[in-house]
Amino acid sequence: MEQIEEAVRCALDPGTNQSVKAEATQYCESVKTSPDGWRACLELFTTTPEKTPGSRLFALQVIDAMIMGAGIRGNESGAAAKLGATRAALLEFVSTRYSGPSYQNEPPFIRNTLAHTITLLALTSYPAQWPTFVKDVISLTGLPDATGALTEDSARRTNAASINPFMVDFLLKVLGSLDEEMVNPAVPRGAEEMARNTDIKDVMRVED
Numbered sequence: 028m029e030q031i032e033e034a035v036r037c038a039l040d041p042g043t044n045q046s047v048k049a050e051a052t053q054y055c056e057s058v059k060t061s062p063d064g065w066r067a068c069l070e071l072f073t074t075t076p077e078k079t080p081g082s083r084l085f086a087l088q089v090i091d092a093m094i095m096g097a098g099i100r101g102n103e104s105g106a107a108a109k110l111g112a113t114r115a116a117l118l119e120f121v122s123t124r125y126s127g128p129s130y131q132n133e134p135p136f137i138r139n140t141l142a143h144t145i146t147l148l149a150l151t152s153y154p155a156q157w158p159t160f161v162k163d164v165i166s167l168t169g170l171p172d173a174t175g176a177l178t179e180d181s182a183r184r185t186n187a188a189s190i191n192p193f194m195v196d197f198l199l200k201v202l203g204s205l206d207e208e209m210v211n212p213a214v215p216r217g218a219e220e221m222a223r224n225t226d227i228k229d230v231m232r233v234e235d
Contacts, residue, residue, distance in 0.1 A: 065093035101151035130193035142200035
């Protein structure tokens with residue numbers, strides 16, 4: 028992890044010697060294309076104490092590349108295990124590190140990028156590999172009923188003190204990213220991607 032962090036620092040530092048910068052950039056590219064680069068970056072992103080924001084952003088970019096390489100529906104060979112490990116680690120990270128005031132100390136660009144990463148995970152995994160996606164992300168907020176219609180009874184049982192405002196804010200970022208990826212007409216999409224998105228929306232209407 029330290030080598031990745033240092034390489035990112037050198038690649039981004041305008042004062043770095045050009046030959047060193049070129050070597051650092053090449054190393055970063057090798058991490059992106061390495062079969063296990065995503066695993067090292069997942070550890071870098073979630074470890075404590077936190078690494079530099081630049082290296083953590085790079086780590087998410089590598090993870091995103093792995094997710095997008097898993098296939099439109101996450102069905103490429105070996106993809107399920109990678110996506111499952113990533114999903115577990117990031118949900119654990121969000122539930123523990125974003126549940127308190129430390130959420131506000133996280134750079135906004137990291138929070139936004141992580142929300143997009145989780146969106147990509149959902150798009151490639153839901154519903155076949157991650158059928159509880161909606162329930163999982165909403166339950167982080169402290170709302171008692173993670174799925175289904177809001178009823179008078181469920182509303183009455185909702186204790187405002189139990190709702191986590193930091194997690195609500197992050198949930199809204201995930202939902203906004205989902206809208207951008209699935210609904211926004213300005214985003215170009217291929218036929219296979221459009222078919223997948225339609226299937227996801229159909230399942231959500233029935234199940235969630």
